Amino acid sequence: QKEVEQDPGPLSVPEGAIVSLNCTYSNSAFQYFMWYRQYSRKGPELLMYTYSSGNKEDGRFTAQVDKSSKYISLFIRDSQPSDSATYLCAMRRGAQKLVFGQGTRLTINP
Amino acid sequence: EAGVAQSPRYKIIEKRQSVAFWCNPISGHATLYWYQQILGQGPKLLIQFQNNGVVDDSQLPKDRFSAERLKGVDSTLKIQPAKLEDSAVYLCASSLVWQNTGELFFGEGSRLTVL
Numbered sequence: 001q002k003e004v005e006q007d008p009g010p011l012s013v014p015e016g017a018i019v020s021l022n023c024t025y026s027n028s029a030f031q032y033f034m035w036y037r038q039y040s041r042k043g044p045e046l047l048m049y050t051y052s053s054g055n056k057e058d059g060r061f062t063a064q065v066d067k068s069s070k071y072i073s074l075f076i077r078d079s080q081p082s083d084s085a086t087y088l089c090a091m092r093r094g095a096q097k098l099v100f101g102q103g104t105r106l107t108i109n110p
Numbered sequence: 111e112a113g114v115a116q117s118p119r120y121k122i123i124e125k126r127q128s129v130a131f132w133c134n135p136i137s138g139h140a141t142l143y144w145y146q147q148i149l150g151q152g153p154k155l156l157i158q159f160q161n162n163g164v165v166d167d168s169q170l171p172k173d174r175f176s177a178e179r180l181k182g183v184d185s186t187l188k189i190q191p192a193k194l195e196d197s198a199v200y201l202c203a204s205s206l207v208w209q210n211t212g213e214l215f216f217g218e219g220s221r222l223t224v225l
Contacts, residue, residue, distance in 0.1 A: 041219075044201075098155065
């Protein structure tokens with residue numbers, strides 16, 4: 001079993017839709033939870049960062065962490081074609097290495 | 111501020127040949143990482159340096175992969191001899207601090223195709 005599971009998609013939605021991306025994990029010691037966005041042929045860039053459980057909002061993006069269920073989510077409101085990318089969840093325990101999910105490929109159709 | 115620089119961007123070699131990738135991190139970033147990203151998968155850490163010392167190389171295939179960061183700045187990742195399964199994007203990343211919340215800044219990657 002992988003430490004971090006993420007549905008690879010692909011996921012295709014119309015412009016303006018609300019997008020929900022999710023990851024599950026098995027290691028209850030994970031403390032730091034991140035979402036990276038990766039455009040085609042580019043390196044990942046940090047989108048959202050959350051410590052422990054709870055919600056965090058940044059513009060059209062909301063990150064949620066439910067440690068009791070070992071489940072994290074990223075919501076994108078009013079999705080735009082420029083949001084089309086691969087979204088990677090990542091997490092780590094303390095100073096240990098960052099563990100990435102497989103990535104979900106998202107396409108927003110105009 | 112300049113980002114993480116990597117070269118070459120693309121490389122095609124035959125199996126059993128060797129290849130080297132270079133990375134120059136963001137100025138002042140003490141921690142440098144090499145990740146391997148196989149098509150359709152998330153990045154996997156190969157090696158992590160803190161200045162010029164190795165912090166984690168547990169997933170580096172040491173029989174064929176080597177990496178160095180001699181002066182604590184730029185770094186080189188070498189593969190010798192290459193196998194077909196080494197076809198991937200090799201991502202270099204750097205961060206200011208590694209203990210907890212240091213954000214990783216990634217380069218655009220070096221795409222390797224082994225024929």
